[in-house]
Amino acid sequence: MPIINVKLIExxxxxxLKNLVSEVTDAVERTTGANKExxxxxIEEMKKxxxxxxxxRKSDN
Incomplete structure (x- = not known):
């Protein structure tokens, strides 16, 4: 069971985000052969x- 953790600035x-989940899932399925299910x-979003x-800090740029 692959678990992919994506961290992004909000x-x-x-x-x-919906497209990201879909595309990452497809890439992992294609490259590892894991069952999509x-x-x-x-997705973990964080403040700058x-x-x-x-x-x-990114907020200080």
């Missing part, structure tokens, strides 16, 4: 204030 539309995709690169 701001995508529901339609974009066994593939789990978890909660993510930093090189010591700088």
């Amino acid at each position: 701001g995508r539309s529901d339609e974009q 066994a593939i789990h995709v978890i 204030e909660h993510y930093g690169v090189a010591g700088i």
